[in-house]
Amino acid sequence: MEQPTRIDVRLANEAWESVMSAHAALMHTFAAEHMWSEISMREYDVLYTLSKRGEPMRMCDVQGGVLLSQPALSRMVERLAARGLIAREPDPQDGRAVLLSLTPEGERLQQQVGRAHAKSVARQLGSALTAPELNDLRRLAGKLVTGDAPD
Template sequence: MNTNVKLANASWEALFTAHTALMRGFKEADSWSEVSMSEYDVLYTLSKQREAIRLADLREGVLLSQPALSRLVDRLVCRGLISRVTDDSDRRAVRLALTDEGREVQRIAGMAHAADVARGMRALDDDEMRQLQRICEKLAQSTRPE
């Protein structure tokens, strides 16, 4: 495929500008009384897992550096929202999982954040949201290693 560089960059800039504007609005919302957006991101990523996961696997789902993620996980463990469990396949490693309290905090913040997201997306009709979802999924899929 011969990609038009100018159009590709204009499209990326539009996507990035929309993302920045939406994230700014989400950050200013009242959804973050119990946890910060970054903490919620970690709790949400863990909530989607069927079992405890390694820190490296968690890092694939969040936009934090490894040192920043390690510090954040330490804080969430101290608050009782995440637990560390020994990895049965490698006794030297640990896996991370939500505690019951962490799951409840994530659920409550998630409901508020979902309402914020719906308000943020109100400029689009249902067909446009479906089209945006397909485009974003296609972009995400194209960046995954084979």
């Protein structure tokens, strides 16, 4: 029987700290940019999650795509709906559930902010990493998300 690979706890934690430090530094840079005058980064995250699906989503599905607790997401959805950026409608398959979707104004704002944010991401990551490194980063981060075994 093959022995399981021993995990280097120190190395794993140093790698984790590097990931979190990079995330914090990038988020600090992104937060300081001009594109957030009409909408916060967290609000944009909700609009982006809805835009990726392209069809109405239940609240629990939106929550899977954002870093917000259920109560915080509910309050944010209320604010975004009051601003006319998100529409809420009863779920025809479950009368207790609500489906969320972007309004035309929400879609416009998401695209406007999204274009500026995408350029910012490209500028920040592209100035630090080569194209092959970006591919490696995408592949490695994907493995962390899916839990695939090492190569």
